[in-house]
Amino acid sequence: MTAFARRAERVQPSAIREFLSLATDPRITSFAGGYPDPTLFPVEELHEIYASLLTADNASALQYTASEGLPELRALVAARLTADGMPCTADDVLITQGGQQGLDLTAKLFVDAGDVVVTERPTFLGALIAFNPCEPSYRSVPMDDEGMDTVALEEVLRTTDRVKLVYTVPDFQNPTGRTMSLARRRHLVELAERYDVMILEDTPYRELRYEGERLPTIRNLDPNNLVVHLGSFSKILAPGLRLGWALATPEVREKLALLKLAADTQNGTLNMRAAAAYLGGHDVEAHIASMLPVYRHQRDLMLATMAEHFPPGISWTRAEGGLFTWVTFPEGLDLAAFQRDVLIPRAGVIIVPGTPFFAERPEAHHARMSFSGVPDDRMVAGLRAMGSLLADALG
Numbered sequence: 001m002t003a004f005a006r007r008a009e010r011v012q013p014s015a016i017r018e019f020l021s022l023a024t025d026p027r028i029t030s031f032a033g034g035y036p037d038p039t040l041f042p043v044e045e046l047h048e049i050y051a052s053l054l055t056a057d058n059a060s061a062l063q064y065t066a067s068e069g070l071p072e073l074r075a076l077v078a079a080r081l082t083a084d085g086m087p088c089t090a091d092d093v094l095i096t097q098g099g100q101q102g103l104d105l106t107a108k109l110f111v112d113a114g115d116v117v118v119t120e121r122p123t124f125l126g127a128l129i130a131f132n133p134c135e136p137s138y139r140s141v142p143m144d145d146e147g148m149d150t151v152a153l154e155e156v157l158r159t160t161d162r163v164k165l166v167y168t169v170p171d172f173q174n175p176t177g178r179t180m181s182l183a184r185r186r187h188l189v190e191l192a193e194r195y196d197v198m199i200l201e202d203t204p205y206r207e208l209r210y211e212g213e214r215l216p217t218i219r220n221l222d223p224n225n226l227v228v229h230l231g232s233f234s235k236i237l238a239p240g241l242r243l244g245w246a247l248a249t250p251e252v253r254e255k256l257a258l259l260k261l262a263a264d265t266q267n268g269t270l271n272m273r274a275a276a277a278y279l280g281g282h283d284v285e286a287h288i289a290s291m292l293p294v295y296r297h298q299r300d301l302m303l304a305t306m307a308e309h310f311p312p313g314i315s316w317t318r319a320e321g322g323l324f325t326w327v328t329f330p331e332g333l334d335l336a337a338f339q340r341d342v343l344i345p346r347a348g349v350i351i352v353p354g355t356p357f358f359a360e361r362p363e364a365h366h367a368r369m370s371f372s373g374v375p376d377d378r379m380v381a382g383l384r385a386m387g388s389l390l391a392d393a394l395g
């Protein structure tokens with residue numbers, strides 16, 4: 001018998017994986033992945049940087065470095081966070097293996113078995129995957145177009161013991177694309193103080209805003225240092241670099257760094273040197289600005305095509321940024337079954353059924369759809385086919 005630890009019971013394959021393996025099949029039109037559009041990666045610039053880093057006199061790019069991350073990269077990240085209203089120095093920043101590692105380390109630092117993690121409803125599946133081995137209980141708080149309903153959150157905090165973390169993706173949330181309003185951000189910070197809980201703020205899509213005004217981060221509004229703020233280079237440079245960051249108080253940051261040392265010693269020096277060279281030698285803001293019209297167009301096309309071809313009774317969010325829209329179908333339509341029995345065999349289209357995005361009390365009549373990276377003609381053809389199958393299914 002293999003005697004796994006108890007936490008391994010909560011380590012299960014994700015329902016999404018089987019669909020994602022289909023996403024590379026050229027006959028399939030995938031709205032499932034949510035990967036950034038690879039045609040937008042700065043491949044040539046990175047090629048030059050890697051070539052120069054790997055010259056013989058530069059073997060330091062292949063050497064160990066500090067667990068907290070390469071000092072120059074920490075300083076460059078701190079400068080960008082400062083410019084975004086979060087004054088900090090290199091010492092305040094921990095470089096992580098993507099934003100995902102920030103989720104894992106923060107849960108390890110704060111969550112004992114049976115502690116409660118509060119999430120948005122729905123929430124980022126990858127966060128649940130990161131938190132689960134710490135064996136939390138979950139409470140989930142409904143959202144509307146202003147993000148997490150903080151009045152409902154207060155009720156949860158008032159009536160629930162052992163809440164340790166409130167997890168939120170305030171900007172263009174995965175999976176809904178929704179953004180938390182300024183008033184809700186302020187209320188959340190007030191509640192964190194009143195009920196003495198940590199906020200885990202996860203912002204990988206923050207810089208992909210296609211319209212409207214940028215809002216202050218929750219960390220920016222927090223005078224009491226109750227926020228662990230996570231960010232990532234995945235959507236603004238390339239996810240394969242596996243580079244993200246955590247900004248937290250010195251006490252929290254030090255503990256996160258020790259947990260990181262235990263997990264993987266450090267991020268790859270070569271990738272950190274490359275990102276530092278990119279940020280130091282290229283205009284990353286211009287690079288980000290160049291991506292926005294591409295994604296804005298893809299979003300607009302997806303929403304307009306759904307409006308034209310989907311039958312009545314279906315609604316979706318209008319994301320001001322990020323990569324996703326969240327589609328709600330009439331109750332009773334189970335999107336996992338519809339996808340398996342109808343959508344894939346008859347239209348060759350995949351979406352992500354909504355169920356796994358709920359930390360508790362899952363709902364089956366939603367789907368996450370990503371507009372990123374699908375060529376226009378395939379997007380229109382795929383959505384038109386989906387609309388006609390939905391019309392049949394819904395009578």
Ligand SMILES: Cc1ncc(COP(=O)(O)O)c(C=O)c1O
Pocket residue numbers: 097098099100101124126169173174202203204231232233234239243244
């Ligand atoms: C909300 C959210 N957080 C974190 C991540 C992790 O991304 P990465 O580890 O590539 O930075 C993702 C990726 O999809 C995400 O959507």
